[in-house]
Amino acid sequence: MMLLQPGFLASVPVQNALLIGAGAALLSGAAGVFTVLRSQSFAGHALADVSSAGGAMAYLLGISPLLGFFSLSVLGALALEVIGTRRAAERDLAAGIVLGAGMGGTALLLYLDVTVKGSAGAAVSVMFGSLFAAPPGLGVAVALGALAGLLGLGLIYRPLLLASLDSELAKADGVNTRLLGTAYLLLLALAVTLSAMAVGAILSTALLIGPAAAALRLAHSPAAAMGLAALLGLFCAWGGVWLAYQSYGWTPGHVWPVSFFITALVLAVYAVASLVRRG
Amino acid sequence: MRWGMLASAAALVLGAGAAQAQPVLHAVGIENEYADVMSQIGGPYVRVSAIVTDPNTDPHEFEISPQVAGELASADVVVENGLGYDGWADKLLSGTHATVISAQRVRNLPNSTPNPHLWYDPATMPAVAKAVADAFATKDPAHAAYYQGQVTVFDASLKPWLDELAQVKAHYAGTPVAVSEPVADYLLQAAGMKILTPFTLEEAAMNGTDPAPQDVSTQQDLLVSRKVAVYVFNQQVQDTLSDSFRALAQQSNLRVLGVYETMPKRAKSYQNWMLGETKTLAEDLAAGGQ
Numbered sequence: 001m002m003l004l005q006p007g008f009l010a011s012v013p014v015q016n017a018l019l020i021g022a023g024a025a026l027l028s029g030a031a032g033v034f035t036v037l038r039s040q041s042f043a044g045h046a047l048a049d050v051s052s053a054g055g056a057m058a059y060l061l062g063i064s065p066l067l068g069f070f071s072l073s074v075l076g077a078l079a080l081e082v083i084g085t086r087r088a089a090e091r092d093l094a095a096g097i098v099l100g101a102g103m104g105g106t107a108l109l110l111y112l113d114v115t116v117k118g119s120a121g122a123a124v125s126v127m128f129g130s131l132f133a134a135p136p137g138l139g140v141a142v143a144l145g146a147l148a149g150l151l152g153l154g155l156i157y158r159p160l161l162l163a164s165l166d167s168e169l170a171k172a173d174g175v176n177t178r179l180l181g182t183a184y185l186l187l188l189a190l191a192v193t194l195s196a197m198a199v200g201a202i203l204s205t206a207l208l209i210g211p212a213a214a215a216l217r218l219a220h221s222p223a224a225a226m227g228l229a230a231l232l233g234l235f236c237a238w239g240g241v242w243l244a245y246q247s248y249g250w251t252p253g254h255v256w257p258v259s260f261f262i263t264a265l266v267l268a269v270y271a272v273a274s275l276v277r278r279g
Numbered sequence: 280m281r282w283g284m285l286a287s288a289a290a291l292v293l294g295a296g297a298a299q300a301q302p303v304l305h306a307v308g309i310e311n312e313y314a315d316v317m318s319q320i321g322g323p324y325v326r327v328s329a330i331v332t333d334p335n336t337d338p339h340e341f342e343i344s345p346q347v348a349g350e351l352a353s354a355d356v357v358v359e360n361g362l363g364y365d366g367w368a369d370k371l372l373s374g375t376h377a378t379v380i381s382a383q384r385v386r387n388l389p390n391s392t393p394n395p396h397l398w399y400d401p402a403t404m405p406a407v408a409k410a411v412a413d414a415f416a417t418k419d420p421a422h423a424a425y426y427q428g429q430v431t432v433f434d435a436s437l438k439p440w441l442d443e444l445a446q447v448k449a450h451y452a453g454t455p456v457a458v459s460e461p462v463a464d465y466l467l468q469a470a471g472m473k474i475l476t477p478f479t480l481e482e483a484a485m486n487g488t489d490p491a492p493q494d495v496s497t498q499q500d501l502l503v504s505r506k507v508a509v510y511v512f513n514q515q516v517q518d519t520l521s522d523s524f525r526a527l528a529q530q531s532n533l534r535v536l537g538v539y540e541t542m543p544k545r546a547k548s549y550q551n552w553m554l555g556e557t558k559t560l561a562e563d564l565a566a567g568g569q
Contacts, residue, residue, distance in 0.1 A: 012499055013492040065519075117517050121487025132492045135519040248493050253479030255491040 008245055017131040017241045017258065019139030023146035024191075024198040025207055025233030030153055030226040031191040032212030032233075034184060037164045037222070043080055043185070045205040046095035048192040050076030050102030052201030055126035056109035059119045066141050069196050073189035076102060081182050106201075129200030131241065131258040142194050149190045156183055161222055198237060199259040207233055210266035214273035236265040302326035303419050306356040306411075309365045312398045312542040313358040313382070313407065315549045319436075320411045320429045324422045325356075331365070331541055343367055351375060356414045358407060362388065362395035378414045385410050393461070393478065396540070400465035401441060404549060408433045440554040444470050447557065451508075451564045457501045457528070459512035459521040460484040463538040466553070467511065470560060475501050484521060495520070502527040508567040509533065509560070515540040534563035 008014055035044050051073035058068025076098055083094040106126070113122040121130065153160075163170035163177045170177055188208075195204035215229035240262030247256040300323035307328050308314025314329035321327060330347055351357065351368065354377045359365050361383025372379055382397045383390075385406045397403045412430045416423035444466075452471030458464065461481045467474060480494035501507050502524060510528035512521055514537040528535050538556055546552035 007493070007496065011492050011496040013490075013495040017492070059517075062517075119487075119517055121518060124487060124489075130489045132495060133490055133518070133520045136523055245492055248491050253477065253491065253494070254483075255489060255493075257489055 005245065008242070011245075012136065013132045013134075014241065014245060016134050016136060016139040018238060020131060020134055020142045020194075021198050021237030021241055021262070022234055023139075023142035024194040024204075025211070025237040026230045027146040027149040027153075028191045028195045028204075028207040029211045029215070029229035029231070029233035030150060031187055032208045032210075033216060033222060033226045033229050034160060034164055035188060035208055036212045036216055038184075040188070041205065041209050042092050043095045044188055044192055044208050046080065046099040046102070047073050047076045047185075047189050048196055048201050048204040048208075049099045049106075050079075051189075051193055051196055051204075052126050053102050053105040053109055055196065055201060056106050056113055056122060059113040059117060059122045059126075060109060064135075064138070064141070066138060066145065066193065066197060069201070070145075070190065070193040072102070073193045073196075074186060077182075077185040077189040081185060125200070127200050127202045128257060129196070129198060129203065129259045131198055132244070132255065134197065138197065142197050145190060145194055149187055149194070152183075152187055152190075156180060156187075157223075160184055199262050203259050203263055206263045206266045207236070210263075210270050211236060214270045217273045217277040232269050236262050236269060239265050300324060303422070304355045304415060305353055306415075307350060307354040307358075307377075309357065309359040309368050310398070310541055312549050312552070313360070315542055316404055316408055316433065317356070317358060317411050319433050319548065320408055320426055321415055322425060322429060324419060324425065325415060330368075333541070343371065347371070351377065355418050356380065356411065358382065358411060360395060360397055362390065362392055362397070364395040378418065380407065380410045380414060382407050393482065394464050396462050396465065398549070399463050399553075401437070401444065401469050401553075405434055405437065436548075436550050440550055440557060443554055443557045443561065447471065447561050447564065450561075454509075454564060455501075455507045456509045456511060457498060457507040457524075458510070459524060460516065462513045462540050463511055463556070466557065467560075470557065472509075475507055484516070484518070487518075490520060498524060499527060502531055502533060505531050505533065507533065509536055509563045511536045511538060511560075513538060513540055534567050536560060536563050 035041060051069040054068035054070065054072030055065055057072065058065045079098050080094055083098070110123045110126065113119040124130065125133065159170065159175045159180055162173065163175055163180050167177055191208060192204045195207040199207060211232035212225070212229040214232055215225040219225035219228045240258050243261040244255050244258040250256065302323065302325055304321065304325045306317045306321060306325050307330065308317050309330050311329035311332040314327050318325065318327040328350060330350065348371050351371045352375050354375065357368070357372060357377045358380045359368050359382070361381035382403055383392070386397065386403060408430050412426040415426045448471035453473055455475045456467060456472045457476045458467070458474055458481060464474060477494045477497055480490055480498055483490040502510060510525065510533050512525055512535065525535055536559060542549060542552050546555065
């Protein structure tokens with residue numbers, strides 16, 4: 001078997017998928033390190049679930065899925081800020097309630113997609129992703145979004161690291177932790193949006209926390225962990241696209257879902273990292 | 280003056296005649312194209328309703344409501360498509376007194392038939408019309424002769440469409456075309472068109488599953504390199520991939536033909552609808568050849 005089938009890189013849907021996967025993995029990997037450090041995995045998952053309502057809405061209105069996912073994801077982030085962060089214990093509770101409302105909205109919007117617009121595959125596409133069916137311009141848009149997100153993360157990196165490791169010390173140092181937390185949630189909203197483009201809303205947390213958790217086990221500094229998480233994420237995303245392309249011959253004429261391969265690789269990377277750390 | 284009076288007297292008599300013909304049977308076509316043929320066979324003696332009528336939505340994704348269940352419970356004769364296309368109707372029909380005619384069974388097609396859009400096949404409706412007349416005659420023997428006569432009328436009325444198909448085939452047999460999904464494939468094949476789109480891609484579009492990138496590339500190449508004369512898409516389905524293929528076809532100056540999955544409201548009859556789409560295909564082929 002040849003490693004790269006002829007036509008793999010020349011294929012327009014593959015190029016698009018590689019670009020979307022790269023953008024999603026790089027930003028989610030880097031931002032995910034803070035998600036793990038700040039124990040906000042559940043908030044990240046809640047944002048992803050809420051963003052699915054935006055994905056379903058995009059079908060209904062005929063707008064770009066990126067815009068749909070992101071607008072609802074930002075709305076979810078703001079809702080989390082308003083309800084929950086005054087008491088840390090209530091954070092998961094708020095996230096759970098926001099998640100539920102978001103998914104309820106998704107149920108309604110998907111129903112409307114199917115009955116009003118005849119978008120048969122909307123539910124699977126929004127929830128589990130359909131990377132090879134992404135509209136042609138989406139790859140460039142996701143890459144630009146990732147670039148903007150990484151730039152923003154670089155800008156708030158120092159105070160955010162301080163606040164994430166020791167919030168009291170950061171406050172004493174004159175850092176506005178509340179504002180910083182909001183800025184970070186918005187970046188998180190962008191990261192889960194891009195990941196939802198690649199693997200769907202429900203699975204986008206996998207790209208967010210999997211590579212980051214693996215990298216934090218292996219790297220010795222947060223900055224190194226961010227770089228490593230981005231690379232591991234890239235490996236999972238591109239590896240998943242490659243495996244899905246290969247699967248064309250496994251069940252004749254059909255490819256297995258890319259999302260399956262990407263999330264399986266995320267699990268494998270995390271398992272290997274855990275073993276290396278123990279060994 | 281006298282002629283006017285005569286005319287209004289005649290209208291009165293005719294009106295009275297029509298009023299006497301109260302519908303005796305209630306029939307339901309799960310899809311409105313079947314309902315249309317049923318009402319052509321039943322004439323004034325059968326009240327026909329259709330369940331799936333909205334040309335803006337995809338019948339594959341139909342949601343069952345209590346109203347639909349009630350409609351089916353009171354039906355004497357029901358026509359469904361079969362092949363899993365309207366499998367939800369079977370559940371509602373079990374236990375009712377309705378005679379159920381399935382286009383799939385009438386055509387003797389195995390369950391593994393990949394393309395369920397049987398009404399696009401010129402062989403389907405004559406067989407359905409005959410089965411419908413038989414079912415009507417059994418439930419309402421008083422008008423059996425009328426129903427059987429209507430089958431002859433219906434079969435004759437298909438002639439302009441079949442002639443048009445034969446003409447397209449005579450002129451353009453073997454012309455390569457690309458499609459978004461299998462909806463009109465039977466008609467295209469009857470017209471002698473060669474569908475170059477991989478069927479697995481059509482299937483993915485119909486079922487809403489992930490398309491294979493290999494197939495997407497093949498389709499894009501067909502459109503960009505102008506290896507086909509016409510791109511045929513389903514007007515009732517909207518998804519990003521089908522939209523992007525249509526945009527590619529338009530950029531390549533290919534003729535783009537939108538077809539309907541269920542009978543559109545402006546179509547006068549099933550025959551009329553099929554004839555219209557075949558004529559548009561002929562126009563597209565004529566324009567594409569230049």
